[in-house]
Every structure is written in C-alpha cells, then in structure tokens.
Amino acid sequence: MRRALIGLTALSALTACTTPGPRTAPPATASVTPPAGWRAAATPSEDAAAAEWWKAFGDPHLSDLVAAALAYNADLGAAEARVREAEAQARQASAALLPSLTASAGIQKQRELSAFGKPETLQAFQPQLQVAYEVDLWGRVRAADTAARASLQASRDARDAARLSVSAAVARSYVALLSLDAQLTTARATLASRQESAARARRRAREGVTSDLELRQAEAELEAAAQRVPALELAIRRQEGALALLVGQTAQAIPRGSLAGLVIPQPGAPLPSSLLNRRPDIAQAEASLVAADASLTSARAAFLPQVRLSAAGGELSVLHVDTLTVWSVGASVLAPLFDGGRLRAQSDAAAARRDQAAFAYRKAVLTAFSEVESALEGTGRLAEQEAAAVRQRAAAASALDHARKRYQAGYVAYLEELDAQRGLLATDLALTQVREARLQNAVALYQALGGGWTETGRP
DSSP states (O other): OHHHHHHHHHHHHHGGGGOOOOOOOOOGGGOOOOOSSOSSOOOBOSOOOOTTGGGGGOOHHHHHHHHHHHHHOHHHHHHHHHHHHHHHHHHHHHHTTSOEEEEEEEEEEEEEEOTTSOEEEEEEEEEEEEEEEEEOSSSHHHHHHHHHHHHHHHHHHHHHHHHHHHHHHHHHHHHHHHHHHHHHHHHHHHHHHHHHHHHHHHHHHHTTSSOHHHHHHHHHHHHHHHHHHHHHHHHHHHHHHHHHHHTTOOSOOOOOOOTTTSOOOOOOBOOHHHHTTTOHHHHHHHHHHHHHHHHHHHHHHTTSOEEEEEEEEEEEEETTEEEEEEEEEEEEEEOOOOOTTHHHHHHHHHHHHHHHHHHHHHHHHHHHHHHHHHHHHHHHHHHHHHHHHHHHHHHHHHHHHHHHHHHHTTSSOHHHHHHHHHHHHHHHHHHHHHHHHHHHHHHHHHHHTTTTOOOTTOO
C-alpha cells in the first residue's frame, strides 16, 4: 500500500507539466444587459403570447394549416429526430457514471504430447464476469454528462424554435395568399371597368363624338388591366404551392378565407428582461453555452490522472481436471505524461467553443430585442398608414366619380377620367398592401415575443 501511494504521488508530480492553466472566463464583451423598457409605446403584459397564438387572427383555415404544418412539416420531423438523437447521447454520457458489467466465455481445444510422449486432446472452458468502474475524482465524467444533458436541452429548445418559425411562416404565407386574392379581385374589377370604358369609347368613336386617340387610350388601358390578371393568378398558384410545401403536402388549392376577414390582434409586450425567458432561440443559445462550458471542464479534467477499478471472476474447466474458481481484482492509474500538446489543444479548442457560444447567446438576445422593437414600432405606424390609405381611397373614388360625370357632360377630355381611374386602382392596391403589412407585422410581433413556445422537456 505504501508503495502504491508513493507511485500515485510520483505520477501526480510527473503530470504537473501537463496541468492546465487557470480557467478563463467568457469574454466581457459577450455579456448583455436587457434595456429597462421598450422605445416604442407598448402595453406591458406578462402573458403577451399564447401557445396557439395564430387563433387570435380569427380564421379557422389558418388554424387548420398551422396544425397540419406542425404535424407534417419535414423540417419539424428532422428537428424531432435530432431531439431523439440528443436523448440517446445523453443516456450514453450518463452510463459512463455507472460500472460496466460484461460476460465472456471461452472454449479451447488442442492436441499435444503428454509428459509420457503420448498424444492427448485437452479441452478448456472458462466463463467469466468482468466489472469495471472509473473513479471520477476530478469530475471529468460528470462534466461530460452535464454537457450532454445541456445539449439535449438545446436540441429541445431548437425544436421549439423550429415550431415557432414554421407556424409563423405558415401565417405569413397565408396572409400573402389572401393579399394576392384581394389584389386579383381588384384587378378583375378594374378589367371589367376598363372593358366598359373601351366599349363606350368605341361607340363614341363610331358616332364621331370623339377622335380615335380616345379610343386607343381606352384600349391601351384595357390591355394593361388584362395583363395584370394572369400575372396575379400565376402568383397565387405559386403561393399556394409554397404554402402546401410548408404543411407537408403537394401543390394543391388551399382552402382559405378573405383578407378583410382576418382580425389584426394587438398583443401586449412583456418587459425586456422577461423576454429572455420566453424566446426558444435564446433558451437554445443559453443551453448551448452551458454545454460548451461543461465540455471545457471535462477537457481540463483530462489533464489529471484517471483511476479505474476492475474485477473479474469465473470458473476454469479442463478435461480430466477438477473445475477451478479464478478471480482477479485490480486498480490502474492512467496519467498523461507527454502527448505533444494534444490535451492542451483540446482544452484551448473547448475554451474557444465556449466563447463562441457566449457570443452566440449575446447575438440571440440582441436580435430578440431588435425584433420586438421593430414589430412594436410597426404596430402603431402601420395603423396610421392604413387609416391614411382609407381616406385616400375615399378621395380617389370621389375624384373618379366627378371626372366621369364631367367627361360624360363633355367638359373635359377622356384623359382626366383615365387619370382618376389609375389613381383609384393605385390606392386600392396600396390599401390591400398596407393591410397585409399590418397582418404580417402582427405575425412578426408574436414570433418576436416567443409565442407558441412550449416548455416541454425543460428541467
């Protein structure tokens, strides 16, 4: 025993040359402090987003599409598979904390000469049980287990972030599809109006009331309106295909409502500090930082000696000889003496990965604050823009009515009515687009607030 202690002391002295230096802290520039409040005017709320936030838009078709996407989207299926992989890796890391038990059995048959010069056949059979255990004196195995469990949590948070991203993508694609529908309705109504104007211009030209210039202008506007309809129909088909891909289906017609039927929700904003606990991408970055730090601890512990205990026992049965019980008990110490800097490089690489994770966490937090600020600003500004667009549309419709009456009375040329028609078309399209922008901003705000994030699997 005394000689064993002397040997351990000598090994500790020899490994002093490979002992890691002082543990470094993450860079100070990677830290982040949440602001005290939002710059944009917002109603504070600690329950700003619900798990099924898309239902706030009041469209059952949207709810059905999101449910289908959460069930059949290929990216979410891959994210779920990565969670299962991380769970298996975590179980593998935890198993290293426990002893290992293995069973073996060997049989050997050989022919040789006996001491009397006669050939004889010997047959030996030896079953055996072996137990091995590493005494985790320096916490290397425990740190590896902590890193694996943190990586598992990061994969779960990544899955939640993917669910939020996919549901938001479905909502954005659905809103864009309804916007195209509304634009197509406007384009078809404009085409019908242009057809009436062209027919009127032909009649007046035949009667000699107007020149051919007015007829050609009306026909040019008719063809311009006719071009817009197939272009929008093509855009709608492509948008349906993109939305079908999100929900895990082949391209097909998408059941849907109308843009005017969507409710524009007004979620309240939580305090900036509580946002850190709501966003799954921030939680993922935090778990990744914990995993990287634990991996650094494990890499540093690899500089120190490893103590392993082992035991084996079994029976040895040889032909013509009584069965013997055999056993062995032992311990070993494995200490790094010289490895050409391999362990040092591994430790430095682990420290660099920890610093990368720290900066990734900072970026995730700053991105979250920026996205919420942008969406909150858009909530009020886009509402003002839509109100102005509504007033503009009313004025443009009134202007067209007056221009048409003046033209029919013969006071002005057809060009004045034509300009009024163009103005009304532009305001109709602008009004549709600004309403789409308000709905898209609401989706962005829910996503920025971490809506839809469930805490499944969190410790």
